[in-house]
Amino acid sequence: MAQGVIAITEQRDGKLRKVSFEVISEGRRIADGLSAQLTAVVIGSGCDALAAEIKKFGPDKIVVLDDPALADYRTDAYTPALAEVVKSLDPAVVITGASVQGKDLAARLAARLNAGLVMDCTAISLQNGVITYTRPMFGGKIMADVQVQGSPQIVAVRPNVMSIAESPKESVVEKPTPHLGEVKTAVAEKMMDTSNKIELTEADIIVSGGRGTGGKFEPIEELAAALGGAVGASRSAVDEGWRAHSDQVGQTGKVVSPTLYIACGISGAIQHLAGMSSSKVIVAINKDAEAPIFSKADFGVAGDIFQILPAVTEAVKKLRS
Amino acid sequence: MDIVVLVKQVPDTESIIQIAGDGVSIKKDDIKWVMNPYDELAVEEALRIKEAKGGTVTVLSVGPQKAQETIRTALAMGADKGVHVNDPKAEGSDSLAVARILAAALKSLPFNLIIAGQRGVDEDNYQVGAAVAEFLGIPHLALVVKAELLDGRLRCHRVIEGGTVVVEAPLPALFTTQRGLNDPRYASLPGIMKAKKKPLEVKTVADLGLDPATVGAGNRKVVVKALRLPPQRKAVRMIAGETAEAVAAELVRVLHDETKLI
DSSP: OOOOEEEEOOEETTEEOHHHHHHHHHHHHHHHHTTOOEEEEEEESSOHHHHHHHGGGOOSEEEEEEOGGGSSOOHHHHHHHHHHHHHHHOOSEEEEEOSHHHHHHHHHHHHHHTOOEEEEEOEEEEETTEEEEEEEEGGGTEEEEEEEOSSOEEEEEOTTTSOOOOOOOOOEEEOOOOOOOOOOOEEEEEEEOOSOOOOGGGOSEEEEEOGGGTTOOHHHHHHHHHHTOEEEEOHHHHHTTSSOGGGBBSTTSBOOOOSEEEEESOOOOHHHHHHHTTSSEEEEEESOTTOGGGGGOSEEEESOHHHHHHHHHHHHHHHHO | OEEEEEOOEEEOTTOOOOBOTTSSSBOOTTOOEEEOHHHHHHHHHHHHHHHHHOOEEEEEEEOOGGGHHHHHHHHHHTOSEEEEEOOGGGTTOOHHHHHHHHHHHHTTSOOSEEEEESOOTTTOOOOHHHHHHHHHTOOEEEEEEEEEEETTEEEEEEEETTEEEEEEEESSEEEEEOTTSOOOOOOOHHHHHHHTTSOEEEEOTTTTTOOGGGSSGGGOSEEEEEEEOOOOOOOOEEOOOSSHHHHHHHHHHIIIIISOOO
């Protein structure tokens, strides 16, 4: 019978991504709940050192899949290597992050293993050995509690949601030869943003602008910089060409769950509200006191963002100094 | 170049979604149904490739009778032919089963390239494109903002956190769309008239040679136990003051002292 939990970590350019720690910590909680073993998988090229880094989150075993062919993420290189590990360990649960890479990998892996996949999960609960997963649908307008038939159950957890917990263990490290199938794809080029911009889906604080900015995002960028947060945008701001598509928050953009979301000059279209309503605290600043955004906000300011935002930025700087 | 585009009919993103009496599905009446926005990008990209290189564009969808509207919309935009898997046995399938149905239908369609939305904006599963490619044994590239066809190869710009990667795959291949790929055209009036005469094939699960025990609501691997509305927030607390500075000071005080977030 299938038992145990496999946690698939994610590294980029030899550095583990934060979601990896969330995945192992949550994997540890599930394994403890099932009185089962947790195996963490590190996959990449020259990634030996990463095994030592994850011991503190308490996996019983660490499997390192190390091969030059695994240096950059490619679906068709990672899928056979991981499918092999999953098949040999026959786990009850496979957990990974619902990052760009994790979502892609989980979808292909689930199809290869003919396994049920819970995508973008935000909560996991266990009762009498039965796992119930909670996930948002319709961009967060609805929450679904789901269970998975058969094994393994694959779950991709939303980044920034599961808490990280240390419980160091003397994990056993294994380094099998990765199973590489025929790899047809090739990474030709990587163009990374070197400005240290914080990724929206990983940000703790997001300051977003909408039509009310009239395209002037400077006050928003300045407040985001003062708070150490990321800049987001509503669909209309993106459609106007004021911001890149990658900045769009909403049902047709990025669904975000920061601890603090500050909506500036955003009226609150339903599809935008869907993408940010799972934020812990929401602040809305808008000229129109009747704007729908205020119905989803914890704190509101009815005022001109061009007067309020610079003052808030100053107040934040004063607080921080 | 023969291209197949996978499309799905979904509730418009401006819809308010309500939970049905059974507690595990949504109320389907009083909703405006539209083509999944990411699939619009897929149809547009297919049409642009056809316009540049020739070939055919076929749209393929699984769904109830109503889903035919979405196929007709794609035909009105300029696609050549529609295939609609319309079978009560397929209703309520989870993503894996939908992908299995689509892959089975694709086996009898000529294609060099398949384009799909990155996800349906209904259940947000992000699964069907990758699973279809897996069942067909072809490579897939997800979240594409730029696609080029060079000499039998597909070259795509994929968006990842903090950057873009350029990945190449040999054809046949599948890619999924990300916003930024293009601006989908609207169906023109002549396009809508023409679409009425374009071929639209209707198939059942049995026509595709699929075992009905692998699809449909009763064979889901992911079983919905309950749907809930997200927790409601308390009423908004408005912060006011004589000057912008006073408002700002109070807001920052609240965020610092009360929520402890800054």
